[in-house]
Amino acid sequence: MTPLIRYVALQVPGFLIVLILLMHARDQDWISGSTVVLVLAVLVFKDVVLYPFYKRAMQPGYTDMVARLHGERAWVVNTLDPEGQVKLKGEIWNAKSIHRELIEAGSWVRVSGHRGLQLHVQRCHD
Numbered sequence: 001m002t003p004l005i006r007y008v009a010l011q012v013p014g015f016l017i018v019l020i021l022l023m024h025a026r027d028q029d030w031i032s033g034s035t036v037v038l039v040l041a042v043l044v045f046k047d048v049v050l051y052p053f054y055k056r057a058m059q060p061g062y063t064d065m066v067a068r069l070h071g072e073r074a075w076v077v078n079t080l081d082p083e084g085q086v087k088l089k090g091e092i093w094n095a096k097s098i099h100r101e102l103i104e105a106g107s108w109v110r111v112s113g114h115r116g117l118q119l120h121v122q123r124c125h126d
Helices: 003-027 033-058
Strands: 073-078 083-088 091-097 108-115 118-123
Touching: 003 033, 073 091, 083 118
Parallel strands: 091 118
Antiparallel strands: 073 083, 073 108, 083 091, 108 118
16 A cells, blocks of 8 residues: 555544534534635645655654664574574564574574564574
């Protein structure tokens, strides 16, 4: 799903609630039809202005904290067979050997990727 479609889908429920409330207020003669149009135009304008910020925030990039660990060395705490745990920068992480090999506790591995919060690692040869 593209960021634009996702953004519009997130805005639709609020827009519909405001529309229903505005139409009720107009039917009760609390506000005029031109006020309804003005409020809806302001809501659409707000979405047009804020969309670039939303799009930038949703793009993968340097904001992914786990991705910053790629290339780092970690120490195997619990044997990877192929899954186990490693210690990296003082924290214990769930990890998986990308080559599905057994890596004994006490070995060094290098982070080569991740899926969610599970690190994908391979044995260090340096």
